[in-house]
Each structure stands twice: as C-alpha cells, then as structure tokens.
Amino acid sequence: MLKKSLLIIDPAGLHARPVSILTAEAIKHKSKIEIEFDNRKANLKSILSVMGLGVTPDSKIMIYVDGEDEETALSGLMEAFKVNKLAM
Amino acid sequence: MLKKFLSKNIQVLDQIETWREAIKIAAVPLVEDMSITHEYIISMIENVEKNGSYIVIAPGVAIPHSRPEHGVLKTGLSLLKLKKGVMFPEEKEVKIIFVLAANDNETHLELISELANLIMEEEQVAKLFLAKNEAEALECIN
Numbered sequence: 735m736l737k738k739s740l741l742i743i744d745p746a747g748l749h750a751r752p753v754s755i756l757t758a759e760a761i762k763h764k765s766k767i768e769i770e771f772d773n774r775k776a777n778l779k780s781i782l783s784v785m786g787l788g789v790t791p792d793s794k795i796m797i798y799v800d801g802e803d804e805e806t807a808l809s810g811l812m813e814a815f816k817v818n819k820l821a822m
Numbered sequence: 823m824l825k826k827f828l829s830k831n832i833q834v835l836d837q838i839e840t841w842r843e844a845i846k847i848a849a850v851p852l853v854e855d856m857s858i859t860h861e862y863i864i865s866m867i868e869n870v871e872k873n874g875s876y877i878v879i880a881p882g883v884a885i886p887h888s889r890p891e892h893g894v895l896k897t898g899l900s901l902l903k904l905k906k907g908v909m910f911p912e913e914k915e916v917k918i919i920f921v922l923a924a925n926d927n928e929t930h931l932e933l934i935s936e937l938a939n940l941i942m943e944e945e946q947v948a949k950l951f952l953a954k955n956e957a958e959a960l961e962c963i964n
Contacts (some may be wrong), residue, residue, distance in 0.1 A: 746927045750885065750934060754876035782942050788935030790928065807826050 735800040736808050739771025740821040741792070750781075752820045758782045759814040766810070778811075780819035795821065824899065824936050825963045825964065831855070831900035832956040841910045842867050845886045848902035848919040857898030858923045863936045865892035866921070870911065878914040880941050882907065882951065887922035890930065899933060903950065903959050917951060 744752055760767045760778040767778040771793060776783040778797070789795060799808045815821040831851040838844040845866055865888035870877060878884045883912045901920045907915035920937055924930035941947055946962045953959035 746889075747931050749927075749930060750879065750887070751873060751876060754879075782938045785934050785938035786942065788931040790931060807881065 735798060737799070738797045738808060740795050740797065742789060742795060742821050743791070744818075744820045747791045747793075748784065748787070750785065752818060753781055753784045755818055756811065756814055756820070757784065758814050759810050760787060760807070763799075763801070763803050763810065765799050765804045765806035766805045767800075767807060768798040769771065770798065772798040791810065792817050823932065824940060825960070827933075828901055828905050828960060828963055831898070832903070833901070834903045834905075834917075834953060834955050834959055836904070837906040838904060838908050841870070841908055841916070844902065844904070844908045844916070844919055845870075845921070846862065848886070848900055849921045851900045852898045852921060852923055853888035855898065857894065857896050859893035862888055862893030862923060865889070873911045875912045875914045878910055878916055880947075881940070882916055883918045883920070883941055883947070884910060884914075884916045885920045885922050885934070885937060887924075887930075890925050890927065894925045896923075897925050897929050897933070898923045899937075901959060901963075903953055918947075 768775045769778045771787045771789045774786050849863050866886040869888050879884050902919040904917045907917045910916050950962040
C-alpha cells in the first residue's frame with residue numbers, strides 16, 4: 735500500500751468539479767483508492783462518497799492506494815491534483 | 823440544514839422537455855425568495871455547457887450550481903422532482919434536481935456534503951424518486 739499526504743490549495747476546497755476530475759482518474763485504476771480528511775475515509779472512486787467529506791481549503795488530506803497498479807494509480811492522481819491546482 | 827432550506831422550495835412536476843428549461847424551473851423558488859439573481863441561472867447552464875454533466879452526481883440526480891459571485895444573494899437550496907426524466911448532455915437522464923446556491927465556499931461545501939450523504943441513503947432516494955407531491959418529497963429529506 736502507498737500513501738501520500740497533501741495540502742488542499744483550491745480556494746474552494748474539493749467541490750463538485752474537482753471531485754469529478756479526481757474520481758474520473760481514480761476509476762481508471764484497479765487499486766483500492768481512498769481519501770482521508772478529518773479522520774474520515776472515503777472511496778475516491780465514488781463522487782458521492784468524496785463529496786460527503788466536505789474537504790475544506792488549506793486542509794491536509796491523505797491518499798491511500800492499494801493494489802497491483804498502485805504506483806501508476808498514485809502518480810496519475812498526483813498529476814490530476816497538480817494539473818488542476820487542487821493540492822500540493 | 824437541508825430540510826430547513828427545502829421546506830418551501832420543492833416542486834413536483836410531470837415532465838420538462840430540455841435540461842436547460844429544467845434548471846430554470848428548478849431555480850424559480852430561489853429567485854422568488856431572493857436567494858439568487860437570473861444571472862445565477864444563466865451561469866449554472868453555462869457551467870454544464872462548458873464542463874459537461876459532472877453535476878449529475880448519481881443516477882438520476884443532478885445538482886446544478888455555480889460560484890457564489892455569479893449571483894448568489896443568500897444561501898438557498900431548491901428541489902425539482904420530475905415524473906418523467908429529462909436528458910442532460912452525455913445521455914444522462916435526470917429526475918431529481920437540487921439547485922444549490924451558497925453565498926460562500928464553506929457553506930457550499932457543507933451543503934454539498936449534506937446532499938451527498940442524503941443521496942447515498944438508497945432507501946430515502948428510492949422514496950424520493952416515487953414522491954407524488956411536495957409533502958411526500960419533503961418527508962424523504964432528513
């Protein structure tokens with residue numbers, strides 16, 4: 735399992751559009767992918783699950799990736815976070 | 823928070839021809855109670871034209887919205903339930919439309935989070951799809 739800590743830099747937090755971008759990337763991969771915020775975890779392949787977290791700007795999140803393609807999955811997600819200026 | 827906002831802002835209708843019209847009609851209660859301006863409706867429609875149907879966040883459920891600065895006067899939420907689905911871009915059929923208007927980012931995230939949690943409650947949503955009138959629809963909102 736891989737994990738990565740990130741800081742949310744989108745001034746609006748993880749609202750609907752960013753979440754839809756991240757889930758679109760996540761579902762490309764076979765690994766189990768989760769996001770943790772405020773001691774709660776959500777399935778990063780489910781828009782509703784991630785929106786339910788209400789991830790606020792300037793907060794820390796943790797991404798957990800577990801599975802046969804975990805390395806490409808994590809790098810794909812980091813690219814999505816970076817290109818869309820969501821987190822660093 | 824959802825029930826408080828929705829108590830006077832629910833409409834149940836048979837059918838609407840286009841997704842643009844559906845967003846406009848769904849937003850009418852928010853214009854009437856001075857939560858949003860007409861600019862906000864135009865902005866919600868442009869958002870879908872530009873970014874696609876990502877606002878369809880679950881089968882049959884859409885949450886059109888835009889940025890606070892595009893015409894939100896105060897935070898508000900409305901619900902339109904259709905008996906016959908309306909087609910959104912990318913062939914997504916929608917019967918439940920929650921129009922979301924938040925006057926700041928924090929409230930926006932809170933509302934989206936509460937809505938997402940509601941929509942994940944399968945039993946409640948199944949009942950909402952079948953609601954015949956405003957009162958029945960309101961009963962499905964916690």
